[in-house]
């Protein structure tokens with residue numbers, strides 16, 4: 001089954017092994033690492049840079065988010081599916097574990113960062129990985145049984161388009177007290193935000209599961225963790241340097257895993 005469509009003319013893409021090509025002659029090379037770049041030329045593409053990607057890889061390989069990964073895999077295992085898309089897959093920590101769950105399932109991953117797509121494709125040899133925006137996905141309508149979203153932009157209209165009828169959105173979001181001790185170590189005052197409404201247009205919530213525990217983190221782990229958060233780039237040097245004097249810290253990890261079904 002080929003779900004890829006051309007980002008320019010939206011015709012189906014044929015995969016020749018080294019290239020993907022549409023009937024109108026648009027072609028896209030599959031990189032040596034195995035991902036295909038389907039980013040629209042001329043659009044400003046943001047996404048995580050190599051510094052953030054490397055920090056996340058170091059931090060995640062320490063197993064600190066393994067309980068979350070387990071909860072996500074349990075949720076995915078409870079759903080019958082053939083095709084799953086990890087939307088905003090980063091450097092593939094969760095994608096790899098999902099690929100290891102079963103043989104024969106079609107696992108796709110997409111990230112706007114080429115570096116992230118490259119890392120995921122070198123880690124997940126059986127998965128189909130591309131660089132593209134979640135807001136303009138190079139997939140045909142009704143392609144996936146499950147979309148996985150772990151801390152990534154929520155492109156609901158595109159999710160509804162590419163999910164099959166009755167398809168599921170499995171989504172991990174941080175709870176208001178997630179990383180509270182890290183924030184307190186960096187900022188003068190920290191506001192604990194209210195939990196947002198769980199309602200999503202076009203989806204019904206089937207299940208939710210809270211995953212909460214403490215992580216005992218060394219100085220370098222704290223710095224990697226901070227660097228992989230969206231706060232890092234918005235924080236001034238003076239505040240960032242406060243972490244230099246923290247040897248180790250017990251930090252709360254708190255997430256909710258939501259399981260939604262597409263309802264129209």
Ligand SMILES: C[S@@+](CC[C@H](N)C(=O)[O-])C[C@H]1O[C@@H](n2cnc3c(N)ncnc32)[C@H](O)[C@@H]1O
Pocket residue numbers: 046047048056087088089090091092093094110111112113116132133134135149150151152153
């Ligand atoms: C916080 S990271 C999470 C990565 C991965 N899911 C994880 O938890 O390890 C968010 C990811 O979304 C990607 N991203 C940001 N904007 C995007 C977009 N418009 N389309 C696709 N990916 C996007 C970033 O490049 C980054 O890899």
Ligand SMILES: [Zn+2]
Pocket residue numbers: 006007008009010011022023024025026
């Ligand atoms: Zn085309």
